[in-house]
Amino acid sequence: MQIFPLPHDDSSPTLDAMRILVIEDDQEAAAYLTKALREAGHVADHAPDGLEGYALAREGAYDVLIVDRMLPKLDGLSVIRSLREQHVDTPVLILSALGQVDDRVKGLRAGGDDYLPKPYSFSELLARIEVLSRRRAAPTGEATTYRVGDLELDRLSHRVTRSGQEIILQPREFRLLEYLMRHAGQVVTRTMLLENVWDYHFDPQTNVIDVHVSRLRSKIDKGHERPLIQTIRGAGYMVRDSAH
Amino acid sequence: MTALTKLFKTTAFRLSVAYLLVFALFAGFILGYVAWNARQVLDDQIQGTIEAEITGLAEQYRLGGIRRLVGVIDRRTREPSASLYLVTTNAGERLAGNVGSLPAGVLDDPGVRETDYRQSDEPDAHIRRALVRVFILPGGFRLLVGRDVEERERLGAVIRQALGLSLGLVTILACLGGWFVTRRVLKRVDAMTETTRTIMAGDLDGRLAVSGNGDELDRLATNLNAMLDRIGELMSGMKEVSDNIAHDLKTPLTRLRNRAEEALRTAKAPEDYARALEGTIDESDNLIRVFNALLMIARLEAGNAATTMADFDLSEVARSVAELYDAVADEASVPLAVEIEPDLSLHGNRELVGQALANLLDNALKYGVATEGEPACPPSITIAAKRVGEHVEISVADRGPGIPESARGHVLERFARLEAARSRPGFGLGLSLVAAVARLHGGELRLEDNSPGLKAVLALPAKPA
Numbered sequence: 123m124q125i126f127p128l129p130h131d132d133s134s135p136t137l138d139a140m141r142i143l144v145i146e147d148d149q150e151a152a153a154y155l156t157k158a159l160r161e162a163g164h165v166a167d168h169a170p171d172g173l174e175g176y177a178l179a180r181e182g183a184y185d186v187l188i189v190d191r192m193l194p195k196l197d198g199l200s201v202i203r204s205l206r207e208q209h210v211d212t213p214v215l216i217l218s219a220l221g222q223v224d225d226r227v228k229g230l231r232a233g234g235d236d237y238l239p240k241p242y243s244f245s246e247l248l249a250r251i252e253v254l255s256r257r258r259a260a261p262t263g264e265a266t267t268y269r270v271g272d273l274e275l276d277r278l279s280h281r282v283t284r285s286g287q288e289i290i291l292q293p294r295e296f297r298l299l300e301y302l303m304r305h306a307g308q309v310v311t312r313t314m315l316l317e318n319v320w321d322y323h324f325d326p327q328t329n330v331i332d333v334h335v336s337r338l339r340s341k342i343d344k345g346h347e348r349p350l351i352q353t354i355r356g357a358g359y360m361v362r363d364s365a366h
Numbered sequence: 367m368t369a370l371t372k373l374f375k376t377t378a379f380r381l382s383v384a385y386l387l388v389f390a391l392f393a394g395f396i397l398g399y400v401a402w403n404a405r406q407v408l409d410d411q412i413q414g415t416i417e418a419e420i421t422g423l424a425e426q427y428r429l430g431g432i433r434r435l436v437g438v439i440d441r442r443t444r445e446p447s448a449s450l451y452l453v454t455t456n457a458g459e460r461l462a463g464n465v466g467s468l469p470a471g472v473l474d475d476p477g478v479r480e481t482d483y484r485q486s487d488e489p490d491a492h493i494r495r496a497l498v499r500v501f502i503l504p505g506g507f508r509l510l511v512g513r514d515v516e517e518r519e520r521l522g523a524v525i526r527q528a529l530g531l532s533l534g535l536v537t538i539l540a541c542l543g544g545w546f547v548t549r550r551v552l553k554r555v556d557a558m559t560e561t562t563r564t565i566m567a568g569d570l571d572g573r574l575a576v577s578g579n580g581d582e583l584d585r586l587a588t589n590l591n592a593m594l595d596r597i598g599e600l601m602s603g604m605k606e607v608s609d610n611i612a613h614d615l616k617t618p619l620t621r622l623r624n625r626a627e628e629a630l631r632t633a634k635a636p637e638d639y640a641r642a643l644e645g646t647i648d649e650s651d652n653l654i655r656v657f658n659a660l661l662m663i664a665r666l667e668a669g670n671a672a673t674t675m676a677d678f679d680l681s682e683v684a685r686s687v688a689e690l691y692d693a694v695a696d697e698a699s700v701p702l703a704v705e706i707e708p709d710l711s712l713h714g715n716r717e718l719v720g721q722a723l724a725n726l727l728d729n730a731l732k733y734g735v736a737t738e739g740e741p742a743c744p745p746s747i748t749i750a751a752k753r754v755g756e757h758v759e760i761s762v763a764d765r766g767p768g769i770p771e772s773a774r775g776h777v778l779e780r781f782a783r784l785e786a787a788r789s790r791p792g793f794g795l796g797l798s799l800v801a802a803v804a805r806l807h808g809g810e811l812r813l814e815d816n817s818p819g820l821k822a823v824l825a826l827p828a829k830p831a
Contacts, residue, residue: 320690322721323717324720325658328728329694330690333693334690
């Protein structure tokens with residue numbers, strides 16, 4: 123049940139400006155975050171405690187909530203739980219200084235959609251909230267075919283073609299490409315790939331993800347003029363047709 | 367608190383008192399029952415005797431009337447241990463018998479009763495008890511036949527005495543036993559209290575004495591000692607962490623600070639600043655990584671992640687981690703062999719076991735590949751998982767320089783790095799984390815010789831089928 127109209131036009135999953143509410147008690151961290159979000163072209167509001175955050179989140183039509191776990195007056199998990207009880211289903215990214223294995227599980231169980239341990243890099247946070255807000259804009263009924271430029275991926279028959287030519291992928295490579303293409307035009311970080319393709323949340327110390335992506339890239343982009351899998355420096359990867 | 371009130375307050379003493387009461391009640395009940403039954407039997411016997419006498423006397427009376435009856439009674443009273451007889455006229459004049467005086471009215475009321483009497487030949491004799499039967503014969507003659515019950519009374523007295531004696535004995539024995547047991551227990555508990563007090567005062571090495579007889583106090587002491595050991599481990603773990611932070615985090619922090627300072631001092635163009643800032647971010651990312659690893663190890667050792675344990679398919683985890691690193695191994699031209707049995711089930715934290723395996727593979731790729739100057743052996747890495755008895759063993763074996771046996775304990779410590787590895791990236795936390803994950807699951811991490819190379823074996827208890 124959503125009383126307010128969505129600011130997104132559902133038919134266009136392009137990256138419009140998002141309305142973001144940051145619920146964070148540390149003034150400096152909040153100022154840094156809202157400033158960075160605004161610089162990235164989004165609208166960012168700030169609530170300094172759990173109660174105000176809850177009130178704002180209930181009334182304002184936000185695309186994404188960024189909630190710190192430890193908040194004065196009402197802690198982050200309670201804010202999320204109360205919102206979910208009120209059928210406010212705005213996607214929530216939990217920020218936590220705890221960052222431990224069981225902590226993440228608790229956060230997601232409370233109704234959070236994603237979880238990011240502090241300290242975080244802004245590019246990681248930005249990539250995650252963009253994916254969250256898009257997930258909401260196109261929540262169900264995902265397409266069975268993804269298309270980026272001349273690259274096509276059929277999720278049912280597990281066939282990948284580029285310019286009509288079939289590309290043979292290993293199952294894991296297929297899932298990797300599938301995830302990248304589902305989020306075409308969005309930055310996808312290494313940890314997001316590890317989480318969503320391999321279902322692990324630890325920090326791989328070596329460049330394992332890079333190696334997988336570069337192998338995939340050699341299969342997808344080799345011999346083609348326009349590379350579709352692009353490395354976004356300091357952030358991660360993005361699949362997009364650079365001609366557009 | 368005086369020694370006596372302390373004694374009264376002990377559990378052992380209270381138990382002794384409770385037992386004492388129970389035994390005393392029991393003894394009282396038994397003796398009372400015996401007394402009551404004996405009295406019943408004796409009463410029956412006496413009544414039987416009286417009835418027999420009466421039958422005999424009635425026969426005599428029928429044959430010779432009152433005269434013959436008096437004669438018979440006179441004769442019978444002279445026999446030893448005779449019954450009691452009395453024959454009187456209507457006016458109460460005594461005709462025969464061995465009963466002196468009776469309470470008034472006894473002779474006027476026919477029937478069976480118990481009464482006091484005095485023996486005839488001892489006018490001042492003390493009053494005795496008897497069970498009697500009175501008849502009123504034709505002509506107003508009264509006939510009393512009875513039996514002295516002094517014997518019965520004596521038996522009662524004996525039983526009462528026995529009751530008193532046994533109660534006294536039970537009380538004394540219980541008090542002695544209780545006192546002895548209490549003293550013994552108190553002494554040991556006092557010793558335990560004393561030890562715990564010194565431990566609380568800061569002597570964490572103190573341990574409770576275990577007598578070795580395996581009683582409940584021993585078991586308590588053993589468990590308390592185990593608890594103290596665990597607390598000691600956690601304490602030293604904490605201390606180690608803070609020492610580690612002091613020693614090993616200060617270095618990168620200093621580097622970070624130096625870099626920033628240097629940039630301030632020497633940088634001229636904006637690109638110089640950008641480069642310095644990027645370096646700073648990299649350095650702080652590394653620091654964060656170290657912090658996370660340290661905190662995670664500490665949390666695991668405190669057993670905090672045990673809440674998120676669930677059943678999971680270890681084979682799947684091992685395969686997916688192997689697959690994750692396969693590309694890296696391939697890139698480094700190191701063949702990665704995978705020998706994983708299907709359907710190995712574990713109860714634990716999938717995420718942590720996955721991370722432990724990733725760390726082992728990471729190590730094998732980093733340190734298990736011979737570099738220049740080291741004895742050449744074609745590099746290869748094997749990841750295997752199989753069930754061995756009650757355990758599931760996951761091993762990662764390489765063909766690198768290995769770890770000398772003497773250093774194997776050392777490398778599991780936090781921040782431990784062998785000389786040969788100093789030049790390569792890493793923090794020396796990988797194996798400590800693996801060991802912590804193993805301990806959390808009730809298993810262990812073994813480092814073995816792969817001759818040549820290192821074989822790290824993660825042995826975790828299998829889920830009971």
